[in-house]
Amino acid sequence: MRSRRSLAAAVSVLVAVLCGLASSITTTAAASESADRTSTHRSQQTRGWTHYVALGDSYTSGPLIPLQRLDPLGCLRSTQNYPSLVALRLGRTVLTDASCAGADTGDMTERQKITLGYHRPQFDVLRPDTDLVTIGIGGNDYGVFGSIIGTCPGLRDADPSGNPCQEHFTVDGVDTLTEAIQNTRRDVEAVLDGVRERSPEATILLIGYPRIAPPTGTCTDILPFADGDYAWLNDIEETLNAALATAAAGNDATTFIDTYPASLGHDACSEHAWIQGQHLNPIGAAHYHPNRWGMEGVAEVILDHLGERGW
Template sequence: MLAYRPTVLAAAATVLALVAFPGSSGATIGKSPKHYVALGDSYTSGPVIPVQRIDPIGCERSTNNYPALLARTLHIRDYTDVSCSGAKTVNMTAPQVVPLLGVNPPQFDALRPDTDLVTLTISGDDIGFTEIIFTCARLSVTDPFGNPCRREATAGGGDFYAQRIAAAAPKVARVLAGIHERSPRATVLLVGYLRILPPAVGCYPVFPAARGDVPYLDGLEQQLNTMLADQAFSHGAAFVDSYQGSLGHDVCKLPGQKWVEGTAPTSPAAPVHPNAIGMQQVAAFARETLANLDEAKAVG
């Protein structure tokens, strides 16, 4: 995924009460949601994190991903998780063929008129997250101290990875509109991606990126999260800022400190994906956002 502009998520900051920030604990949830639907990609589903569901097995849904943890924390009895590894925005309305002869139905099929909470993490696969990782890893072999990935991405004068992020924005907007259309009473949380890399100095080969590409890739992830925050602000959703909250917990940290695994995981999780601790933290950020929303409603 992958740049944080100095204007820290300006759109999200405009609606401070709607965003979860670490250290703002103490707020409580008022009325617990009655029907919760979790949508999204592998940063929602939690591949490899025990225990893996089999409905279908190719979606790699964990019973301990952030939606499951949030549902348990809020004591939500009517809870549906349709997230799936590899899901793109198109898979909200179209079925997704997954490994082992499985098919995940359109994720929007789970939405109902009485759904009152929806969480969503999406667009990493729209921008080709896996391709970016492997491309940058391949280029780092011949230029480990330079910035070959950035040079290739900007060779044409622009930045084609940044352009992919911009192209994903209207797709995310359509997804949010579709949620509101199908579940008009729902509180919608658009959940950002956990920080993958530190701001400057990497940890080759834990994450195989050339030295000069570490800040570039981190910058791309910031751009992605900024885009999501902008879309949340513009389309009636609250943004959960997992990126800012995970500073100091990137892939370069020790086991027990990192919330996202490197290319060779040291705990049960997919490479370059959240581990169990990361999922716990995202669930906490989402819960904090809901608490802030309740407080804002009470004040307003």
């Protein structure tokens, strides 16, 4: 999920400095011979995974989390993002990570404009023998996330104890962002169908978004929102995750992985935050994005679902 696609351009210079120190490492494990393929997706969990594809936006790619990969630089993809951590833990898995900062559902089938060029359609990396796919997508569709963090901080001073951002996005009694998320659900459903078509043997995991704001209280130095907009931000994120869960439920090869409960107590305001606040950390995380601990937390939820415990 991205505040704006322009964030990728804004931070790419910082990433380039970091990447000068990094080799173009990949954290994929070596491939090994797999057991015979079975006829069901669930049986794959008992035999290991051989080809894992990760699709998604910046909440998957991990902008500014060291070390940043160079292939391509503009996607702001970390060697310590959750796909890399999951592949490392699975051990006998080759990871193809196609995630890219700023991506939305349209970038699954169309090339994406990034700093210094274009990123190929993410679906291009899917193969008939791909047996595990994770997808973290939807937050950028219809500009929902970018609209929130691009607008809400600027409205706080006018009504610091109220909910000016919620009011801003409510037109004739209708929350326009909530309404847009219903379109996101349909777009994600099409993405899941596209993955199933290209990789018919794959188990597909649709990854939800972790909590950004606390359930109660505020921390305006970290999340500069009006007090009443904290609850609204939670509502929007819960609505998005619910839409993703509904999309997954309609696809028999897909399971929704809900990271929201596990991230309770790890919001941007917490001592052990999974999410960076408003201040960009050039050697840690982009603002309003997961940090390394957030990636580890999401990876643990995924591995727990796959039955791979014991970090």
